[in-house]
Amino acid sequence: MLIPISYPLNRATPLYPGTEPLAITPTKSFERGDVEEKSLITFSSHAGTHIDLPRHFCPGGGSVRALLAPEAVFEPARCIEVPKDGEEPVRIHDLLGHLDAVRSARALFVRTGNGLLRGTDPEAYAGAHPWVHHEVPGFLCRENPALRLFGIDTISIAVPGEPEVGAEAHRAFLCRSPQIFLLEDVDLSYDRLLGEPWILRIYPVVFDDLDGVPVVALAEFG
DSSP: OEEEOSOOOOTTOOOOTTOOOOEEEEEEEEETTEEEEEEEEEOOTTSSSEEEOGGGTSTTOOOHHHHOOSSEEEEEEEEEEOOOOTTOEEOHHHHGGGHHHHHHOSEEEEEOSGGGHHHHOHHHHHHSOOEEOTHHHHHHHHHOTTOOEEEESSSOSSOTTOHHHHHHHHHHHHSSSSOOEEEESOOOOOGGGGSSOEEEEEEESSOSSOSEEEEEEEEEOO
16 A cells, blocks of 8 residues: 655645745747747755755755665655644654654654644744754664664755754755765655554655655555
């Protein structure tokens, strides 16, 4: 059973402030008297459900092509519920009641409940959302050295009002060795994600030397 946990990318997609919106430009070509309609599509590498790679914040860090595969598989994946409102941070103490999932996951997801705002209040979803404190990645690595990906149902682990704090959190995940990739703006509304372990399958929309890329992400259950 496969469940999509990525959002479709379109011109209405909520974006982290300062991110260029998706643009679609109709074009036409003429071949032997026939008109062929095409479209030029441009979008940010951090639009919609996307993965952050070390190159995003770490000088000389690895890219999509260097660190992922056209199909990247993380198993087991676990999702925990850490309810947060507004600009509350996720801290170490929020994870202590979920140590079984933390210690067993190759990919760990945190459901804050913020995803509920994505469709009803996209401005709040993009601008005033829960974030992740930079103390969290070190704790995760100590508890589980095999963890390779951290995902969340917010548009970013960083909040726009604290850019330096957000940068520090990104570096704490991405610039360590081994690095922990970040999957942001994830749809974690499906309740089955919170139970048994599952398999995460990620398909980069563009496979090249990028600092991050929108992805198709699927949760697979046996």
